[in-house]
Amino acid sequence: MLSIYNTLTRKKEEFKPINPPYVNMYVCGPTVYDYFHIGNARSFIMSDIIRRYLEYKGFDVKFVMNLTDVDDKIIKKSNEEKKDAGAIADLYIKAFFEDIEKLKIKKADLYPKATAHMQEIIGLIKKLVDKGFAYNVDGNVFYDVSKFEKYGKLSGKNLDELISGARIEINEEKKNPLDFSLWKKAKEGEPYWESPWGNGRPGWHIECSAMSCKHLGETFDIHAGGNDLIFPHHENEIAQSEAANGKKFVNYWIHFGFLNINNEKMSKSLGNFFTAREILKLFSAEAIRLAFAQTHYAGPLNFSDELLASAEKGLEKLNNLADKVDEEIKKNNTTGNVPAFEFNKFKNDFENAMDDDFNSPQACAVIFDFVREVNRAIAENENISSKFFLDVKEFLQNTAEGVLGILDFSKSTVSSNDSISEDLINLLIKLRIDAKKEKNYALSDKIRDELNKLGIILQDSKEGTAYKRTKK
RNA sequence: GGCGCUGUAGCCAAGUGGCUUAAGGCGAAGGUCUGCAAAACCUUUAUUCGUCGGUUCGAAUCCGACCGGCGCCUCCA
Incomplete structure (x- = not known):
């Protein structure tokens, strides 16, 4: 019996898919404004392991990971680099797929992009406005959190506390400081789409509600993401989806713990920020995966070179x-x-x-x-x-x-398609055995040492001498 | 201030009431094998689970207090 810790109930629960053997799973993917970092890699790898295990168990998993390709950070970067926002997104989407492949992460069934789902996003916002869960102020549409009574159920917060402790910037247009943007009015020079509220772009949370609903249905089995997404991102997704559809959004919420560096959060300002591709230059994908798998997905993981070196060993x-x-x-x-x-x-x-x-x-x-x-x-x-x-x-x-x-x-060192070098190595091994028979250990050790330098490791045993290549 | 996570050997890290007088990886020490190595195997490496109390026949595991680390509440995996 498979049990899963569900953030929503804060308990381990038996996993019961809605429609077995099918399992619908959604994982929050990257916002494509940069190479993804090693902390993102942890979420991607752990969700990959969860997905693979569900498949091992015989479930037919539909795995969807979104690509958020319109967002403030992308726009910021596009202004800084004076490039088209779409070009920035495309560049990092390409990089994302390269890195995912190197990390041996199985491809999702679908990688929906926000920009390819504008009709669904606008449709969903419209539904929320029509039902009275959202309001339009001069081309900016906000979600009215006071209208959704269960707001806070995932993160264990209640509205009063949130409001009193709020450090949210004052926005005069909002009825309530916790109301969040569904649609942002376009400013000069920003990419925009046409909508019933004028030209603009979607807010951060709405694309996940729209795309998960389209590809996995109004209620689906598993939604996963990093710990920090519990609030506000996932809380807001619930508010949007459940208000619009009148149905439970997700049955099992899974959240991944943070990856820290020296017990501190990784951040660019602390100078302890590593991209997955930087780490992949130093360590194998398997070592990264083993290091991650040796810590439970929900706990914190303190990342270091020693950790990966020990995994590599x-x-x-x-x-x-x-x-x-x-x-x-x-x-x-x-x-x-x-x-x-x-x-x-x-x-x-x-x-x-x-x-x-x-x-x-x-x-x-x-x-x-x-x-x-x-x-x-x-x-x-x-x-x-x-x-x-x-x-x-x-x-x-x-x-x-x-x-x-x-x-x-498939990385096995046993077979080599380079038969000449294989023959040459075997020839040297024969010469070394002859030297050993004559007790010419100086020569036999020299052959072994020199081969070692070339990345070929000899191992003597009762059955003879075997060799292997050091792996990259 | 609110919510949540966390403190287990030199390092990383499972275990959350008896099956554990605490898994696994790295490291360290000794041994077997070997001309020597390497690999592999065997043995040793926490009488103890942040501290102090309590509950219990029994606790690393439950409860309380205290001490320490971290995250979220604002963009963030």
């Missing part, structure tokens, strides 16, 4: 086994022993971990336990059948590769 153990497994499968040994091994126990442990509110740190522990047990079986048995290794591979493919994305069998 841990990954070596996993990769070494994966290489070994491929090597053994290649041998196609059909007559060897099949060691007794509790594959089902590990499978159950993995599933129990992930079923418990996507406890990926526990799931990682299961995988590392599995790796150790397999290595032990290999050490304790001789002449092992390839069948065993096929089972090992299947488990790792389903879990470490398929759900967590911390392993990539």
Whole structure:
């Protein structure tokens, strides 16, 4: 039984999709005014792991991630760089897809753009105005929070407190300081669309309500995003969607904890701001994913080079086994022993971990336990059948590769399509074995060291000498 | 001020009442194997879970107080 911590109820709840096996899931995507940062990457990776696990469980997931391509920050950047706002958005959308791919994040089924949904957005605002939840003041349309009695139900706030503690700039046009923009009147030089209230553009929250409704329906299963989106963004989405449709908006709200640097929030002003692409130059996608998966998605994560370095080291153990497994499968040994091994126990442990509110740190522990047990079986048995290794591979493919994305069998170092270099390496290995037989260890060590410098690591064992390439 | 998260070994981090006299990763120490390495395996590395009290047959887990870290309430993943 899969349970999920629901921000709305502040409890772990059994996950019951509206229309199984279908699951409709919406994750707040980037505002495309810059490269996304490593904190965004955490949200994207953790939502990817959640999505992959739902698919592992047999759900048919429709995964939608919006691209907010019209917004104040984009306009600001376009003014600064004297470029068209659309060109800025296009540039960073392209970069977004490049980075997502490098991070091994599975593509969403849909990436709706705000600018491609103006009719839906305007339609939704119109509905809110008609129903009396919104008002127009000279071309600016605001949502009237006092009209939505459940305002604050997601963030646990109530209107009076919000008003008294409000640090919101005074806007004379608003009836209530907490009212938020649905439609902003265009200023000189800003991109605009035509609407019943004049030329303008949508406010920040409305595009998510409009696009999720269009692509996932008026009520859908899961909505996820960063912690800081609980208020006001998600609160406002609820207010908009539920007021317009008269139905519950989302059943399960999932929120990701913040990524901190030295226990401080990452921010450009503190100078501790890293983009995902900068980090990808230093560490592998798998290491980033493992580092993230080893912390529960909802808690804070303190990010550092050491964290990634330690993940990178841990990954070596996993990769070494994966290489070994491929090597053994290649041998196609059909007559060897099949060691007794509790594959089902590990499978159950993995599933129990992930079923418990996507406890990926526990799931990682299961995988590392599995790796150790397999290595032990290999050490304790001789002449092992390839069948065993096929089972090992299947488990790792389903879990470490398929759900967590911390392993990539296609990166295997065993096969090389460069047969000449492979032959050359094997030739050197033969020469080294000859040297060893003559106890010419100076020469044999030299061969090993020199190959090492070229990124080829030799490993002697009872069965002979194997080599692997250091991975990038 | 309001709301919420958090304090577990040298570092990162699960566990939230008995299955745990506390997982897993990194690091450290010793060992097996090896000509030496590497890899792999084995052993050791928190009698203890911020502090002090309380509830309980039993608590890292529940309650209270106190001390510390962080986030949101304004754009933000």
